[in-house]
Amino acid sequence: MTSQAARALGEDLAAAGGTAGAGTVSAQVIDVTDAGVNLDYRGALLIDVPCADSYRNRQPGDWVALRPGARPVVMWRLGADPGEADESTVRRVATEVALDEQVVRAATWGTGAPSGTGWQTVQQLYMRKNSEGKIELYAQVAEVTDDSPTPPPARAPKPVTLSPSWSGTWRSGRPDTYASYPTQGDWTGRGNRRGAWGWGTRIADACAGRTVASMTIRFTRRTGSGVNAKRPLHLYLHAHASEPSGQLDLGDGPEDLLSLSAGATGTATLPAAWRTALASGAARGLAIYANGSHDYMSVSGGSLTITFS
Missing domain, CATH: 2.40.50.140 (Nucleic acid-binding proteins)
Incomplete structure (x- = not known):
């Protein structure tokens, strides 16, 4: 305080x-x-x-x-009683846990052989392991006396959270070793800083062959950097696979997706065009840059969460 x-x-x-x-x-x-x-x-x-x-x-x-x-x-x-919202959250988490832990994902039957690949026959019982490592069973029967249950829909791949492979700050066209965390702006009059986080090829590798639904990034604003009041992070993309020895080049941006007061932690959702660039490997990370002291701040964190559909 x-x-x-x-x-x-x-x-x-x-x-x-x-x-x-x-x-x-x-x-x-x-x-x-x-x-x-x-x-x-x-x-x-x-x-x-x-x-x-x-x-x-x-x-x-x-x-x-x-x-x-x-x-x-x-x-x-x-405010209002959060009971209903809490119940909804508990039910969602419980469903995810149950699906993660169950051995048999689906059990169906019919008079013909099952469609698809990977089935193994044990007399009139077929089984296979799906992409999640769950067992699926299919029973071939002589006569259907009760309708087979509808198999549950396939789940989307589980979300992936990636910590940055590297991070740093650049000023005057070279790495700024005096900054402990990625920093934007200029507090002392010695030149504007630009900070960055990079993941190399890990984002593109995680997204290969999958449909990306969203990407979110989580940051914490460091105390003791700039004023305490809320200030925006001016975010950019960058295409550096590793820490550059010279200037950090900025890509698309700025996008002011998140504002934080001193010591605060927050999460921002990246625009669709940005997640497309990161998923394809056209962009390799995120950067921050500001001019002058008004939005000066140092930022830690940078965990990127990818959800799929």
């Missing part, structure tokens, strides 16, 4: 006749961080406020009950 924000919170509590730790006040979540959340409390930005374990599935925009004090704590989320 900034000193200005702490002072504003204290003044508001004093004006309301409250004392530290007495009751709660309402605040809105600006961003989610590794340690807690960043909050907007009556225009004041509170950084890395810890949360009670009961506050789960934290999202920007949530209204929460904040317990004031020397170290404020978020106690719970305000």
Whole structure:
């Protein structure tokens, strides 16, 4: 929490006749961080406020009950009962687990031989292993006395999450070894920085022979880089297979897909044209670049999740 924000919170509590730790006040979540959340409390930005374990599935925009004090704590989320949404999530996860763990994916029968390849006959029973390693059974019967169940539809390939093979920062046409994390902008007047993450051929390899439904990228904004308020990441594609020894060349962009306050973690969905370029190998990674100090920040993370259809 900034000193200005702490002072504003204290003044508001004093004006309301409250004392530290007495009751709660309402605040809105600006961003989610590794340690807690960043909050907007009556225009004041509170950084890395810890949360009670009961506050789960934290999202920007949530209204929460904040317990004031020397170290404020978020106690719970305000709003509608999340029970139905939680039940839907639990059912979806349970279905995925059941499909992952089951041995037999489908059991069907009929009077003729099964279609397709890979079947093995044991008298009148056929079996095969599908691309997921699940067993499928087909029973050949003399007479159908009950309709065969409809086999479940084939599942899309499971999502793949890839961490970057390399990352870094470039300034003045060469690697900037003074930057610990990919950085955009210029804070000191020594020239604009551009940061990047690269995956080599791993994205194209993971997408080969598959239909890509979406690609998302997850970043964390480092504290102590630029102002604490939300600022956008100016994202670009790049085509470098490995870390360049000279200038990092920028491809398509910029796209401002994500804005983060200090310490916040967020996920952005890449545009369709970008996921096509990455899946084909025409692009090999992502970069950030900004001009001047307004959107200056350092960024870590960079895990890329690919879903298929």
